[in-house]
Amino acid sequence: MALVVMDLEFNSGMYSKASLEEVLQIGAVRVERLGGPIVGAFNAFIKPRVQKRLSPGARVLPELADSLESGVPFEEAYQAFLEFCAEETVFAEWGRDDFKILGRNAVHFGLTPLLPERYIDVQSAFMRTVGAENSPQLTLAAEYCGIPDSFVFHNALNDAMYTALVGGFAAREVLPEYTYALLPEDVRPVVKPDKPRKNQTRLGPFASAELALNNMGCRRAMCLACRKPGRIHEWYTADGQYYYGEYICPVHGSVLRRLRLAEGQDGRFWTYNDSPAICRDNLARLEAARAGETFVCRRKSPRARRRSRKRRGKKKS
Numbered sequence: 513m514a515l516v517v518m519d520l521e522f523n524s525g526m527y528s529k530a531s532l533e534e535v536l537q538i539g540a541v542r543v544e545r546l547g548g549p550i551v552g553a554f555n556a557f558i559k560p561r562v563q564k565r566l567s568p569g570a571r572v573l574p575e576l577a578d579s580l581e582s583g584v585p586f587e588e589a590y591q592a593f594l595e596f597c598a599e600e601t602v603f604a605e606w607g608r609d610d611f612k613i614l615g616r617n618a619v620h621f622g623l624t625p626l627l628p629e630r631y632i633d634v635q636s637a638f639m640r641t642v643g644a645e646n647s648p649q650l651t652l653a654a655e656y657c658g659i660p661d662s663f664v665f666h667n668a669l670n671d672a673m674y675t676a677l678v679g680g681f682a683a684r685e686v687l688p689e690y691t692y693a694l695l696p697e698d699v700r701p702v703v704k705p706d707k708p709r710k711n712q713t714r715l716g717p718f719a720s721a722e723l724a725l726n727n728m729g730c731r732r733a734m735c736l737a738c739r740k741p742g743r744i745h746e747w748y749t750a751d752g753q754y755y756y757g758e759y760i761c762p763v764h765g766s767v768l769r770r771l772r773l774a775e776g777q778d779g780r781f782w783t784y785n786d787s788p789a790i791c792r793d794n795l796a797r798l799e800a801a802r803a804g805e806t807f808v809c810r811r812k813s814p815r816a817r818r819r820s821r822k823r824r825g826k827k828k829s
């Protein structure tokens with residue numbers, strides 16, 4: 513049973529509006545088994561056309577010029593890669609990002625994502641074998657395995673080959689502990705949330721609504737007259753989207769805080785926070801929210817509670 517070891521070079525979308533991690537090169541080797549004979553190789557440099565700016569990581573790719581000067585669009589390279597994979601059902605990669613990123617690119621360009629039912633994360637296998645706690649770079653793992661660095665790293669084809677070789681050392685047995693399936697939700701496009709409006713702050717992402725509502729940044733309040741800082745202890749909501757809180761400055765009285773909870777496509781939450789003016793309309797909204805549901809904020813994070821308990825315990829002894 514052969515398998516396909518795949519690696520990507522890409523331009524991280526972090527520094528531009530579109531959040532796609534745009535693939536610049538697909539490299540792969542077909543091996544009889546990890547560490548076994550290489551029976552096929554695939555390489556495609558891809559012309560980028562989504563991102564306008566190069567991320568710092570992409571800028572230092574040794575063969576970036578081959579991508580920038582490539583005439584091959586993603587669609588064509590991806591189709592050729594699928595043909596190379598043919599009937600293979602087992603895949604491997606270094607880490608757990610590249611098949612996701614490849615799938616997200618496919619979805620972005622309106623193509624069917626490749627969703628391996630079984631792929632081996634060689635990095636996890638390596639960490640397990642050597643007892644490492646931090647995720648090592650492929651270069652380090654290859655060096656550890658005594659593999660000569662005769663081929664330049666951060667070329668997708670070379671990295672796929674190095675991954676296959678390190679896999680021979682680390683994943684001689686294919687164990688469920690480092691074998692995964694790629695699911696449709698893994699390749700859903702990541703949509704950046706709306707920009708905050710003027711006088712709003714956006715915070716997040718949060719894994720849950722509770723974490724957002726308990727977040728100290730979200731709960732921060734300040735008297736507009738004397739700038740005395742305070743904190744929201746209870747949120748009120750009539751609709752589960754707009755949350756209102758009130759902070760009372762001992763001298764100047766009421767400060768309103770409003771938080772809009774927005775769920776992203778990836779199921780995480782963002783908040784848009786502002787201090788609406790104390791006017792009749794807003795006080796009516798606060799009253800309506802009070803009549804709805806109340807969320808009582810956690811007094812301290814469990815970790816902080818543990819810490820203070822520990823301190824108290826130490827004082828006693």
Ligand SMILES: [Zn+2]
Pocket residue numbers: 735736737738739740761762763764765
């Ligand atoms: Zn005040």
